[in-house]
Amino acid sequence: MSMTPTDEEAMLAASAGEFLARRAAPKDLRSLRDERVALGFRAELWHEMAGMGWAGMLVDEQHGGSGFGHFGSSLLCMEMGRQLSASPFLSTAVMGALALRGAKPGPRERWLRRIADGEAIVALAVDEDRRHAPARTRLAATRDGEGFVLQGEKRFVIDGQAADAFVVAARTAGRPGDAQGLSLFLVEAAQPGLAVRPLDMVDSRAAAVVTLDGVRVRPDDALGPIGQAGPLLEEVLDAGRLALAAELAGIADEVLRRTTDYLKQRRQFGQPIGSFQALQHRAAELHCQVELARSVVLRAARLRDRGDPRAGLHASVAKAKAGEVARRTTEEAVQLHGGIGMTDELDIGLFLKRARVAGALLGDRDFHADRVATLLDF
Amino acid sequence: MTFEEAPDAFRAQVRDWLQANCPPEMRIPPLGEDDICWGGRRWVFGSDAQRLWLERAAAVGLTVPGWPRAYGGAGLSPEQVSILDEEMLRIDARSPLESFGIWMLGPALLRFGSEEQKRLHLPRIARGEIRWCQGYSEPGAGSDLASLSTRAELRGDHFVVNGQKIWTSYADQADWIFCLARSDAAAPKHRGISFLMFDMATPGVTTRPIKLISGKSPFCETFFDEVAVPAANLVGPLHGGWTVAKYLLTQEREMISGRARGLHDGRPLRSIAKELAGVEDGRIADPALRAGVALAEIDAIALEATIARYVDEAAAGQEIGDRSSVLKYCNAEIAKRRQGLIVEAAGMDGLRWDFQRRDGAPVAQDWLRSRANSIEGGTAEIMLGIVAKRLLDLPGS
Numbered sequence: 198m199s200m201t202p203t204d205e206e207a208m209l210a211a212s213a214g215e216f217l218a219r220r221a222a223p224k225d226l227r228s229l230r231d232e233r234v235a236l237g238f239r240a241e242l243w244h245e246m247a248g249m250g251w252a253g254m255l256v257d258e259q260h261g262g263s264g265f266g267h268f269g270s271s272l273l274c275m276e277m278g279r280q281l282s283a284s285p286f287l288s289t290a291v292m293g294a295l296a297l298r299g300a301k302p303g304p305r306e307r308w309l310r311r312i313a314d315g316e317a318i319v320a321l322a323v324d325e326d327r328r329h330a331p332a333r334t335r336l337a338a339t340r341d342g343e344g345f346v347l348q349g350e351k352r353f354v355i356d357g358q359a360a361d362a363f364v365v366a367a368r369t370a371g372r373p374g375d376a377q378g379l380s381l382f383l384v385e386a387a388q389p390g391l392a393v394r395p396l397d398m399v400d401s402r403a404a405a406v407v408t409l410d411g412v413r414v415r416p417d418d419a420l421g422p423i424g425q426a427g428p429l430l431e432e433v434l435d436a437g438r439l440a441l442a443a444e445l446a447g448i449a450d451e452v453l454r455r456t457t458d459y460l461k462q463r464r465q466f467g468q469p470i471g472s473f474q475a476l477q478h479r480a481a482e483l484h485c486q487v488e489l490a491r492s493v494v495l496r497a498a499r500l501r502d503r504g505d506p507r508a509g510l511h512a513s514v515a516k517a518k519a520g521e522v523a524r525r526t527t528e529e530a531v532q533l534h535g536g537i538g539m540t541d542e543l544d545i546g547l548f549l550k551r552a553r554v555a556g557a558l559l560g561d562r563d564f565h566a567d568r569v570a571t572l573l574d575f
Numbered sequence: 576m577t578f579e580e581a582p583d584a585f586r587a588q589v590r591d592w593l594q595a596n597c598p599p600e601m602r603i604p605p606l607g608e609d610d611i612c613w614g615g616r617r618w619v620f621g622s623d624a625q626r627l628w629l630e631r632a633a634a635v636g637l638t639v640p641g642w643p644r645a646y647g648g649a650g651l652s653p654e655q656v657s658i659l660d661e662e663m664l665r666i667d668a669r670s671p672l673e674s675f676g677i678w679m680l681g682p683a684l685l686r687f688g689s690e691e692q693k694r695l696h697l698p699r700i701a702r703g704e705i706r707w708c709q710g711y712s713e714p715g716a717g718s719d720l721a722s723l724s725t726r727a728e729l730r731g732d733h734f735v736v737n738g739q740k741i742w743t744s745y746a747d748q749a750d751w752i753f754c755l756a757r758s759d760a761a762a763p764k765h766r767g768i769s770f771l772m773f774d775m776a777t778p779g780v781t782t783r784p785i786k787l788i789s790g791k792s793p794f795c796e797t798f799f800d801e802v803a804v805p806a807a808n809l810v811g812p813l814h815g816g817w818t819v820a821k822y823l824l825t826q827e828r829e830m831i832s833g834r835a836r837g838l839h840d841g842r843p844l845r846s847i848a849k850e851l852a853g854v855e856d857g858r859i860a861d862p863a864l865r866a867g868v869a870l871a872e873i874d875a876i877a878l879e880a881t882i883a884r885y886v887d888e889a890a891a892g893q894e895i896g897d898r899s900s901v902l903k904y905c906n907a908e909i910a911k912r913r914q915g916l917i918v919e920a921a922g923m924d925g926l927r928w929d930f931q932r933r934d935g936a937p938v939a940q941d942w943l944r945s946r947a948n949s950i951e952g953g954t955a956e957i958m959l960g961i962v963a964k965r966l967l968d969l970p971g972s
Contacts, residue, residue: 200884201891457967472972477963484962485901492880493873514873566869573872575845575859 198503200495202272209265210272214279216249221282223544229283230401236359237403238283246284247315255294255436260309262294267436271443271498275491278447278555281547283401285318287444288356292437293319296364299421299429300383308362308383319383320360321433322351322407329560331366331430332376336409338367343416345369347382347390347409353558357405358395360386364433365409369424379427381420388412400550435512438559439497442515445523445555446490452523452548453483456530463535476533483526490522510572517565520556527552576635578649585655589662596631597668600624604667604842606936608793611673614703616750632671633702639677642685646693647701653890657883675744676700676707678830680753680772683823687770687811696772708775710740710754710797711820718957720755721764721817725799727756727771729806729813734758734771736779736802742951746782746795749775759814770816773804789943790928827952828899842934844871844913850933851920864920871912878905897965904958907949914945 202210220242229237246252254270256262270291277286289312297308297319311317323331336349347367354363362385371378384391390412396404421429457480460471470476497511527549531538538545556562576592579585601624605611612618612625620626632638635649641656642648651659663670681700684693699705716723725738736756746752751774759767775782779802784792811819845859848868852859859865882902885895895902917938918925925938932938949955963969 200880200887457969460969468972469970471969474960474972477967477969478956478959480967480969481959481962482904484967485905488898488901489874489877489881489905492884493877495884496876496880511876514876517870517873518877562870563866566866566873569873570845570858570865570869573843573845573869574857575849575854575865575868 198499200492200499202268206269206272209269210276212249213251213273214276217276217280217282220245221277221280221284223281223547226281226283226401226547235395237356237401238285238359240359243284244315246286247313251286252290252315253294253313254290256290256309256313260306261313262309266498267439267501268495268498271439271494274440274443275447275450275494278444278551279451281448281544281551283403285320285356285359285403287437287440288320288360289318291440292321292433293317293364295433295436296321296381296420296429297383299381299426301417301419304383304417311361317361318356318359319362319364320354320356321366321437322354322357322363323366323430323434324353325349325351329558329564331379331434333373334366334368334379335373336365336367338369338380338382338414340369341413344418345380345382345414347384347412347414349409351407351409353396354393354405354407355558356403357393357407358403360393362386363391363407364420365407366426366430376427378424379430380423381426381430382414382418383420384409384412384414384418398554400547400554402551402554431509434559435509436501438512438516438565439494439501441555441558442490442497442512442519443494445516445519445552446487446494448548448552448555449483449487449490449519449523449526452526452530452545452552453480453487455545456480456483456526456533459534479529479533483522483529486522486525490519493518510569513560513565513568513572516560517562517569520552520565521562523552524556576649578651578655582654582658586658586662589659592635593662593666593668596628597663597666598624598628601628601669601671602667603669605669606934607941611669612671612703613674613706613745613748614672615674615706615748616704617748618703618706628669628671629703636701638670638672638703639681639697639701642681642697642701646685646697647699648697653886657886657890672703674700674703674706675709675749676705679709679823679827680707682826683753683770683819684810686822687819691807692772692810705750706745706748708743708746708749708752708797710743710746710752712742713739714741718954720820721768723755723757723768725754725756726760727758727769727804729758732806734769734804734806734809736771736773736799736804738799740797740799741785742794743782743797744794746775746797747784751775752780752797753810755816755820758816762814765817767814768816768820769813770810770819771804772808772810773802777802777804779803787943788946789940791940791944824953825896825899828903828958829895844868844875844916847917847932848920851917851922851925851938859920864916867916867919871909871916874905874909875913878902878909881905897961900953900958900961901966903953904949904955904962907955907958910948911945914942918942 250263253262254265257264294312338345338347365382365384367380369380390410392408394406398404461469463470493515497515500511501508530545537543579588637649639648640651640659644650713723727734727736753772755768757767758769779800781798782795785794786792848859889895921938924930930938
């Protein structure tokens with residue numbers, strides 16, 4: 198199992214890095230933020246990305262995608278992390294595409310093709326509380342004739358404001374806390390009873406509250422088996438966690454690069470501050486951590502592409518480690534930049550905020566450490 | 576034995592070979608440094624299985640799989656070596672032989688030694704016949720190794736060596752030493768050092784074990800008094816030993832993190848913690864300890880993945896080089912954390928000299944031993960300095 202990219206994967210990463218630096222860089226996130234762009238990304242840019250095949254990387258060829266796989270998409274997410282690129286890649290190309298694999302043939306064909314073409318945004322609606330806890334899902338799906346009626350509220354739905362459809366995690370049996378009894382439904386945004394309210398996140402990532410008030414769904418809208426969609430949900434979440442881990446590894450790497458550049462330029466006491474051992478060792482320690490973060494992401498991605506049973510464990514390892522490293526690196530970066538690190542003008546603060554949000558999304562370090570312990574049987 | 580070229584065929588071949596040749600007793604991770612086969616003239620095998628495993632592996636070059644066949648190796652490619660490692664790890668097979676000859680001197684001789692030196696010394700290392708020790712550190716030259724003051728004076732066909740080394744691992748049990756000595760006192764400190772090899776039985780060599788905080792004495796002081804060393808035992812150019820020394824240190828750092836997976840006790844931290852701290856509902860009883868163990872396991876997986884990545888990248892042409900300092904630093908920190916958590920899991924019992932884990936490992940001694948991990952082979956601070964200057968390109972002061 199090689200941890201080095203194939204020529205094709207390396208080419209994708211290089212061309213994506215170059216494209217994102219030109220078109221979806223920190224200055225572009227800044228303008229989305231300052232102009233208060235409601236979607237949180239530029240729709241026309243997403244179409245361009247889809248045109249390069251990014252939206253269909255995890256969609257198989259028979260549904261119009263490239264089936265490029267998670268290793269390639271992780272390299273792409275690292276580049277997106279480096280550039281703080283705003284796009285619905287995580288919600289739609291990763292989690293949406295994976296969830297729709299569980300759809301009935303008709304809707305599956307239709308939606309996957311639209312995702313791969315960049316024509317549809319699909320958002321996962323799973324969390325209900327302040328912390329990620331999918332097993333604690335309360336949103337009720339009550340049987341009504343052939344179908345179900347959905348009642349409840351979802352929070353921190355990534356790209357909720359742009360979504361054409363939602364993948365909604367609902368409880369059809371059991372109590373909050375039970376891993377069993379979960380179902381997934383595909384709900385179109387235009388359906389009566391569904392309302393979206395944007396949330397203003399510190400890092401300008403697009404997130405929303407979605408309320409479902411008596412929303413009707415048919416059996417054909419179910420993704421995976423009714424009452425037993427837990428494993429599908431877990432797979433969707435793990436793919437999302439891996440993508441976030443890759444983004445976090447990219448953030449950490451980029452922030453350390455910017456910080457070491459600063460240490461070489463900034464002079465105090467008649468010399469570059471990077472010549473002081475107290476600062477050198479902190480930067481070097483971060484470099485070691487950044488190396489570890491990159492490795493866990495690539496390992497987890499290869500395992501996922503191979504369908505290895507340890508893929509879930511390693512997704513959690515990657516999310517926990519990359520989240521911790523990105524948090525430490527961005528926090529240290531502010532300190533090592535000194536006063537200028539506190540200014541809005543410098544990009545470091547944007548990285549600090551994004552690292553914190555991405556670190557908490559779909560489970561923070563403690564959530565994943567607990568899952569690692571459970572999966573390793575201790 | 577002819578090894579298959581194609582990766583899949585090679586994997587099948589070594590799997591069969593291991594199945595047929597690795598004794599069952601050698602398919603348990605070693606308990607610690609005392610449970611490893613080090614070889615040497617005075618070596619007393621811990622068991623028949625240990626002897627058999629060494630003989631069988633040495634016969635087909637698998638004690639040093641990556642070395643050329645002419646020098647006792649199996650001539651395997653880096654990719655084949657990592658397949659072999661995977662297959663050994665899969666059945667928990669120990670290394671048939673560990674030694675400073677394999678980790679350090681061998682690679683240095685392969686790069687800098689004369690043909691005669693390679694033919695004489697490498698096969699004896701490969702067969703575990705000669706146990707080597709390393710004479711680098713001195714009382715006045717630790718992290719600042721190049722300031723060493725042991726002298727080597729060239730008199731005709733031999734050097735005369737005088738001085739003192741310290742922290743010489745297992746010097747009292749070693750047959751030969753490779754060491755650094757100052758051959759030109761007038762030259763700048765890095766340019767007057769020569770790399771010499773000699774027999775520890777040479778008149779004028781004495782050793783004295785140093786008792787450590789763990790109560791054990793794995794290190795010695797080594798004294799040289801008018802020791803005569805044949806000029807043919809100079810490795811690399813006269814006064815050019817620093818280049819050899821630096822290369823060897825890089826090898827040592829790679830070894831400490833990479834091949835040392837089998838050196839440290841290889842049992843998962845989680846199962847030790849469960850044994851020592853107890854289990855409730857399938858979980859480590861103390862939630863804070865459980866969280867600490869989980870984070871340590873995550874970091875151990877991260878280091879292991881990084882080693883695997885560097886090895887893969889090396890096979891693709893990007894040498895590990897100075898990145899070995901990243902591995903050395905992380906490995907030491909993780910190893911220390913692991914032992915600290917084991918003591919914590921064992922509570923007050925873990926702080927008794929005679930308390931052992933169920934598998935026989937001494938908890939307190941292992942913890943105390945581990946404190947040296949970030950000192951030996953280059954301190955954590957030296958590693959971070961290398962990372963800062965060579966990998967991050969930060970300026971010198």
